[in-house]
Amino acid sequence: MTARVDIDAARARAAAVVDELAADLVDVARRIHARPELAYEERFAAGLLAGTIAARGLAVERGAYGLETCFVARAGSHAGRPHVVVCCEYDALPDIGHGCGHNVIGAAGVGAGLALAAVAGDVGGRVTILGTPAEEGGGGKIRLLDAGAFDDADVAMMIHPAEADVAWAPHIAATSVTVEMHGRAAHAAAGPWHGVNALDALVLGYQAVANLRQHLRSSEKVHGIITHGGEAPNIVPDHAAGVFRVRAAKEKYLAALQERVLACFRGAAEQTGCRLEYEWDPVYADLVSNRTLARRYQANGEALGRRFFPDPDRIPLSVAGSTDFGNVSKRVPAIHPMIAMTPVGVAGHSVEFAECAASPAADRAVVDGAKAMAMTGVELWCDPDLYPAVRAEWEAAVAGG
Ligand SMILES: [Zn+2]
Numbered sequence: 080m081t082a083r084v085d086i087d088a089a090r091a092r093a094a095a096v097v098d099e100l101a102a103d104l105v106d107v108a109r110r111i112h113a114r115p116e117l118a119y120e121e122r123f124a125a126g127l128l129a130g131t132i133a134a135r136g137l138a139v140e141r142g143a144y145g146l147e148t149c150f151v152a153r154a155g156s157h158a159g160r161p162h163v164v165v166c167c168e169y170d171a172l173p174d175i176g177h178g179c180g181h182n183v184i185g186a187a188g189v190g191a192g193l194a195l196a197a198v199a200g201d202v203g204g205r206v207t208i209l210g211t212p213a214e215e216g217g218g219g220k221i222r223l224l225d226a227g228a229f230d231d232a233d234v235a236m237m238i239h240p241a242e243a244d245v246a247w248a249p250h251i252a253a254t255s256v257t258v259e260m261h262g263r264a265a266h267a268a269a270g271p272w273h274g275v276n277a278l279d280a281l282v283l284g285y286q287a288v289a290n291l292r293q294h295l296r297s298s299e300k301v302h303g304i305i306t307h308g309g310e311a312p313n314i315v316p317d318h319a320a321g322v323f324r325v326r327a328a329k330e331k332y333l334a335a336l337q338e339r340v341l342a343c344f345r346g347a348a349e350q351t352g353c354r355l356e357y358e359w360d361p362v363y364a365d366l367v368s369n370r371t372l373a374r375r376y377q378a379n380g381e382a383l384g385r386r387f388f389p390d391p392d393r394i395p396l397s398v399a400g401s402t403d404f405g406n407v408s409k410r411v412p413a414i415h416p417m418i419a420m421t422p423v424g425v426a427g428h429s430v431e432f433a434e435c436a437a438s439p440a441a442d443r444a445v446v447d448g449a450k451a452m453a454m455t456g457v458e459l460w461c462d463p464d465l466y467p468a469v470r471a472e473w474e475a476a477v478a479g480g
């Protein structure tokens with residue numbers, strides 16, 4: 080019974096710290112929203128979040144792990160209890176700004192981390208607040224994994240804004256390919272027979288991908304853009320380029336789909352006499368959400384008055400996106416709950432979603448997300464039965480691929 084009382088007290092204390100910080104956290108989320116920055120250029124956001132941590136007296140290392148816009152702050156000590164890493168994202172999208180609400184993720188992560196830091200000493204826990212740049216492209220967390228940022232972690236957590244509270248939502252494996260076609264320039268009217276048309280090759284490849292789509296599983300996605308299509312209409316284009324994203328339910332199914340997509344462009348190059356060059360980005364792994372821990376997050380969220388989507392396992396993979404947190408979830412047990420921020424039906428990566436990311440609902444998501452994560456972290460430290468169960472579930476899930 081004593082342990083039970085300790086958990087309640089520590090959880091309440093962590094939530095109270097978030098309440099103290101609430102006005103600052105909301106202000107930080109709003110300011111990051113007003114100044115969106117792209118992958119690896121998030122200098123303002125990283126500086127603001129790091130400054131918020133430093134203002135609470137915690138040492139912050141900026142530019143950590145060789146990434147200018149990464150930061151890390153540590154608190155507590157290793158007393159045999161799980162080391163919790165709270166991840167903060169803060170990058171935005173081209174043109175539509177915070178259409179994925181990463182300003183909310185960053186502020187909530189700092190709030191949760193500071194609340195856990197405040198109780199870590201008493202409870203004997205250890206927490207790291209990790210600023211993770213470049214989720215929308217560039218795979219920041221993949222670079223951080225390679226640099227050792229998660230080597231001594233036992234658990235990783237973050238929240239993501241969405242249209243509903245969902246304890247675990249599917250995220251599928253993904254990668255991108257940059258495709259370049261090289262042909263030969265010529266006068267488009269006076270000597271087109273001297274030319275080799277790189278734009279034709281790219282368009283043929285694009286259309287072949289469109290035809291391929293009919294025969295993909297509902298969980299498999301290919302979508303892309305043409306980024307370069309020539310210099311002038313009276314010159315046969317000698318160079319055309321595009322970027323295509325390829326997704327499959329799991330990492331282990333991705334390679335076969337990558338090969339089918341590549342075949343579309345190889346065939347197009349062959350037909351036109353162009354030379355194909357391509358380069359794949361690192362793979363974003365599918366997300367392994369830890370149900371045992373996510374249920375605790377859900378209970379804490381419900382205690383804050385949130386209502387959760389009843390059966391996350393019924394969410395089809397056809398509506399899933401991807402995240403580089405998937406790679407983290409294959410290294411350590413992890414949760415990535417979705418937190419309600421928009422009315423139902425608002426699509427991610429849209430102008431409407433970006434507007435919702437600076438709203439009273441976004442402010443509530445920052446505060447509730449911080450509290451629910453902090454309360455869940457406290458339980459990992461105070462309930463001796465929890466981490467072994469989390470770990471056992473994770474080992475079985477990762478072994479199953
Ligand atoms: Zn996104």
Ligand SMILES: [Zn+2]
Pocket residue numbers: 179180181214239
């Ligand atoms: Zn996102």
